[in-house]
Amino acid sequence: MAASLLIPTLRTAPALSPPRCGSREITHPRNEASTARRARSRPCRVRATTTLQAEDAAGDNGATKQLSAFTSVRQERWQGDLAVDGRLPLWLNGTYIRNGPGMWDVGEEHAFHHLFDGYATLVRISFRRGRATGAHRQIESEAYKAARARGRPLLREFSHCPAPANLLDRLGNLVGLVTGAALTDNPNSAVLPLGDGRVMCLTETTKSSVLIDPDTLETLERFRYTDRLGGMVQSAHPIVTESEFLTLLPDLARPGHLVVRMEAGSNERKAIGRVDCRGGPSPGWLHSFAVTEKYVVVPEMPLRYSSASLLKSELAEFYAFEWLPASGSYMHVMCKSTGKTVASVEVPPFMAIHFINAYEEEADDVPGGRPAAVVVDCCEHYGDPAIIEALVLNRLRSFRDKDVLPNARVGRFRIPLDGSPFGELETALDPEEHGRGMDMCSINPVWLGRRYRYVYACGACRPCNFPNMLTKVDLVEKATNWHEKGSVPSEPFFVARPGATDEDDGQLNLCLNFLAKLMCVAGCN
């Protein structure tokens, strides 16, 4: 996800503090101070230097103050020093970059309706020897540039379909939608450090993939895939390691997904295999997915792409999607090395935008043998698509103290690999532990695809209308939470301490508190 990510307020995690939707981040911590004590005891905060307004806004008696969460950035770019309260661990050297929707107003006239419509804003925080500097900058997508020039959006965004003015426009739209030309290229969902030093940003349209300069945050060029795999849409969260980039390309014409891999250093995606969908009439919305060491897990939920909406340039029940519970819910497992689908099971109805992790489970009696099942965790909304409507901007801006955030849990699928037709879905941890809110999740990346224990996410300190709490979920025992009144943290990102062997040894909470727009405030002065 990722939510809107504009104001850097950072806390390193004390023992109690939980230490990653939308965006991925890059950090290059160097082992400069391996003798440094683990920063466990004192919280530490990084903020722009001119923060009075911000501090006021965050204050307990801020009832009359104008809070800036979910409002547009006021400047296209800014950079400067960040003040640090407390102490940053000296081993933390590197650059953290993330993006998300950050500008929802274009021209005097037009304001977007949904959180996911916003034009992408990059935020960078660089850490060096206990000091921090920050920057933010708009990504110069064609969608953003055209909207800025014309004072209104010209391309289709998440909830916005430019109205055709006449029959010719309508025909043009039809052609545009078939070719993908009418869809946005606004890359507001993820930042991906490709294994070769290039940094990509993207969202769910294939044409949105763009390269950025991690130092200046400048938009460099569109990322051109040199293959002929096509695909108008893609997952917003490819799984990227130092050696590869794995993603799924939903096939809207013949419902299914192409599972593809691109090697680091290459621009050519190669197909691993194809999974056919079981329900119809189109694939389930695929924002993210999960992998184990051997397998790729392809989810198929009842919130499905609406081909009619896309072709007719009209909004469906859920914008580009429709909720079709009768079409069923399925999970598919593909072997990464052979491209064969090794399991395709029906599961209870689910609604999940973000997948957390997955791993292979061995049969009790055959340790080390062939896996008996694949376990897949996700931020699950009790099979209810209401979360989509919960994220429209007027609700986020108006109902701050109302308890209107739909419940969510860590949903755990168990997919048998013995040919059984059904899979299970259960709740992995008592949802009260994280306030029945759970999204914008991350893990220690070393545990990707392996049996793991900790999830870092945003939970809910209720009453609230959006996840407002950092939560470290220990899937074996409990959750540990951090909340500050009025603040809206972004997806936490875990940085391992150099030399760490324990899964949760590192603890850095990045809390981009867009409550107070610290960077804008500083930049304006």
Ligand SMILES: CC1=C(/C=C/C(C)=C/C=C/C(C)=C/C=C/C=C(C)/C=C/C=O)C(C)(C)CCC1
């Ligand atoms: C997929 C298509 C399009 C665009 C889709 C976009 C821009 C999707 C963005 C999704 C995001 C940012 C999801 C974030 C989720 C955050 C959650 C669940 C937070 C929960 C909090 O509790 C169109 C361009 C619309 C058209 C073709 C298809």
Ligand SMILES: [Fe+2]
């Ligand atoms: Fe996301």
